[in-house]
């Protein structure tokens with residue numbers, strides 16, 4: 515049976531733009547529920563300035579409190595060497611970093627031009643690798659930008675190449691603005707496989723225009739076996755108006771289960787998390803499978 519790896523980003527991409535901040539205890543509970551549902555790769559948060567992203571201010575305490583079984587891989591987002599130092603002090607072994615291929619989005623997101631941010635991320639990758647960390651590095655706005663429109667493919671490909679040469683063991687393409695369509699995904703994945711053969715590539719797809727699952731299928735058919743997801747579809751982007759979260763974890767699990775592809779994750783466990791999140795946040799999340807299950811349909 516073929517299989518894919520779904521990396522859950524609820525604790526990081528999901529919570530970072532929420533007005534309601536969960537307590538550390540709540541985040542630990544969320545982490546444990548994800549593990550119990552069968553999720554094996556979990557992004558726990560970001561080592562960013564607590565004044566800018568207060569939702570992530572407690573990441574050290576969260577990492578101290580979670581007890582991850584050996585088969586579960588924790589990772590966190592790092593944007594600069596100060597963040598890297600904090601991650602190293604916490605004993606983190608995996609880090610995510612990214613650079614936006616859109617100059618305008620980069621300036622809004624990290625207050626730096628694309629070129630400057632890219633140089634810094636290349637240096638940060640080398641620094642992390644020299645400390646024995648495994649780095650997953652990606653390109654944001656890889657399929658277009660709400661400010662700039664189309665993004666030149668060569669920007670994306672050369673950035674991935676530089677990050678790979680700097681020591682990133684895994685690469686990803688992020689559809690930050692939710693503008694990608696399936697044919698574009700197919701073409702870009704083929705380009706990456708052609709220019710960077712043998713690299714492990716995953717996709718981080720926001721569902722802003724409702725094309726998330728279609729784009730996942732296109733990526734899968736083109737050979738991608740790793741996808742970022744967010745339980746309930748929680749998330750957005752503070753710098754992209756109207757942005758939706760990543761593809762809901764439970765809907766991606768259902769998609770692959772229906773296609774006969776193993777994820778190792780149980781939808782029923784995820785739906786308990788969706789109900790729990792909805793009660794904490796006081797609103798309904800966009801994922802579909804929780805609603806299906808609540809109406810008594812059989813899953814798993």
Ligand SMILES: [Zn+2]
Pocket residue numbers: 527688690718720
């Ligand atoms: Zn994202």
